[in-house]
Amino acid sequence: MTNNDINTQFRSLPSVEQLLQELVLGGLAGEYSHAAVVSLARQQLNDTRDSIREGKNAPALQQLAADIMARAEEEWSPWPRPLVNATGVVIHTNLGRAPLSEPAMAAVNAAAGSYSDLEFDVREGSRGSRQAHIGRLIAEVTGAETGLVVNNNASAIMLGLSAVTEGGPREVIVSRGEGVEIGGGFRIPDVLMQSGATLVEVGTTNRTYARDYASAINENTAAILKVHPSNFRVIGFTHEAELNELVTLGRERGVPVLNDLGSGCLLDTTQYGLAPEPTVQQSVNAGVELSFFSGDKLIGGPQAGIIAGNAEWVDRLGRHPLARAVRIDKMGLAALSATLTSFLKGEAHEEIPVWRMISMSVDTITETAEGWLKEIDSPAVSLREGQSTVGGGSLPGETLTTTLLAVTPPDSPDAFARRLRSGPTPVIARIEDEVVVLDPRTVSDGQSATVVEAVKLALKA
Numbered sequence: 306m307t308n309n310d311i312n313t314q315f316r317s318l319p320s321v322e323q324l325l326q327e328l329v330l331g332g333l334a335g336e337y338s339h340a341a342v343v344s345l346a347r348q349q350l351n352d353t354r355d356s357i358r359e360g361k362n363a364p365a366l367q368q369l370a371a372d373i374m375a376r377a378e379e380e381w382s383p384w385p386r387p388l389v390n391a392t393g394v395v396i397h398t399n400l401g402r403a404p405l406s407e408p409a410m411a412a413v414n415a416a417a418g419s420y421s422d423l424e425f426d427v428r429e430g431s432r433g434s435r436q437a438h439i440g441r442l443i444a445e446v447t448g449a450e451t452g453l454v455v456n457n458n459a460s461a462i463m464l465g466l467s468a469v470t471e472g473g474p475r476e477v478i479v480s481r482g483e484g485v486e487i488g489g490g491f492r493i494p495d496v497l498m499q500s501g502a503t504l505v506e507v508g509t510t511n512r513t514y515a516r517d518y519a520s521a522i523n524e525n526t527a528a529i530l531k532v533h534p535s536n537f538r539v540i541g542f543t544h545e546a547e548l549n550e551l552v553t554l555g556r557e558r559g560v561p562v563l564n565d566l567g568s569g570c571l572l573d574t575t576q577y578g579l580a581p582e583p584t585v586q587q588s589v590n591a592g593v594e595l596s597f598f599s600g601d602k603l604i605g606g607p608q609a610g611i612i613a614g615n616a617e618w619v620d621r622l623g624r625h626p627l628a629r630a631v632r633i634d635k636m637g638l639a640a641l642s643a644t645l646t647s648f649l650k651g652e653a654h655e656e657i658p659v660w661r662m663i664s665m666s667v668d669t670i671t672e673t674a675e676g677w678l679k680e681i682d683s684p685a686v687s688l689r690e691g692q693s694t695v696g697g698g699s700l701p702g703e704t705l706t707t708t709l710l711a712v713t714p715p716d717s718p719d720a721f722a723r724r725l726r727s728g729p730t731p732v733i734a735r736i737e738d739e740v741v742v743l744d745p746r747t748v749s750d751g752q753s754a755t756v757v758e759a760v761k762l763a764l765k766a
């Protein structure tokens with residue numbers, strides 16, 4: 306297109322006023338504020354001018370108005386939008402990690418719409434602490450003296466390192482095999498630096514002994530930090546120092562031991578045919594001063610960073626100025642307290658969705674898959690054995706046997722998977738060997754109808 310043509314196309318575009326009149330007819334201008342609709346109309350016009358510059362023709366007035374309506378629908382509908390996770394990845398970081406239990410959802414709902422005793426001592430009628438109740442629950446489920454909760458595990462570690470290095474020695478000793486990147490660009494060495502600590506790496510990538518830590522301790526040592534390499538595995542000629550060796554060493558030399566567990570497992574994973582994931586109880590029993598873990602990985606609760614440890618150290622973290630900056634909100638606390646209560650009652654594997662999915666039998670899964678197969682009733686679908694994963698940076702390389710619904714689409718697997726995502730409730734599937742597979746393990750009972758409908762519709766297209 307010549308500059309002249311582009312100018313002609315620009316002139317054929319409607320004014321914001323003309324667009325607004327059209328949007329009044331469409332009902333959008335009545336539903337949202339004038340300023341919001343004007344701003345959206347301007348954005349759409351700007352984008353349209355960009356596409357004209359790239360050689361496209363100017364759309365008609367009605368088309369522009371329709372595009373704005375679609376944009377409003379997309380941008381102003383409730384968000385995050387619920388969807389169906391048929392990937393078989395139980396803790397899927399991109400899909401919001403752990404879905405909450407029924408009791409946790411009820412607790413969030415109750416705390417959200419009402420005043421509460423979040424920081425109020427009802428008996429005394431005076432100010433209370435938002436950490437007291439949850440601290441006791443953490444103590445009860447983990448065996449630690451007390452606990453503290455912040456916004457997420459990354460901020461918990463940041464707070465921990467800031468507090469142990471404050472106003473004193475700054476060196477923190479970490480194994481060379483554990484200066485890792487957790488995901489989303491969260492790197493242990495960077496966090497150490499941010500907190501003002503000085504990283505002292507010991508050992509080698511594959512082998513680090515307690516004696517390596519011992520020889521690095523001096524008057525500048527603030528702490529020993531152990532990090533669970535949660536999202537990868539080093540196999541072969543490897544060695545890592547045991548927690549109790551480090552605790553013994555720390556006690557002898559007056560250095561606290563901090564343990565970043567990552568996913569924070571409270572149950573024995575071997576009963577579900579998985580490799581043993583280190584538990585919080587083991588960390589606490591070993592005598593670690595501070596154990597750090599996430600609320601929304603294997604705890605199966607809300608986003609949160611949980612610290613379990615001895616009272617003196619936990620209190621020190623709670624008093625640090627950074628604690629206020631990484632404070633957890635009331636809805637997170639409500640959800641976490643309900644989730645931890647499920648563990649106290651011994652009902653985690655029934656009440657908490659991630660544990661229900663992990664402990665689900667292949668027979669139950671097969672039954673669901675057979676139901677889908679029957680209702681979809683198409684030669685393009687079949688069942689096959691497959692593997693689910695726990696995800697969320699826990700149990701790398703470990704899988705759970707499952708039964709998958711496999712769809713051989715009439716066109717490309719990518720196009721079919723896209724159609725599955727395009728409904729009002731998107732269905733997220735996996736592509737395996739050019740076949741689209743859906744895993745019932747991560748689909749709740751109430752979502753089966755959505756899956757069946759979405760597959761039928763996507764096959765028709």
Ligand SMILES: *Cc1c(COP(=O)(O)O)cnc(C)c1O
Nearest residue numbers: 457458459487535566567599698
């Ligand atoms: C996931 C993870 C973190 C970060 O936890 P968030 O709750 O996502 O902030 C830190 N350390 C380890 C080892 C992890 O696996």
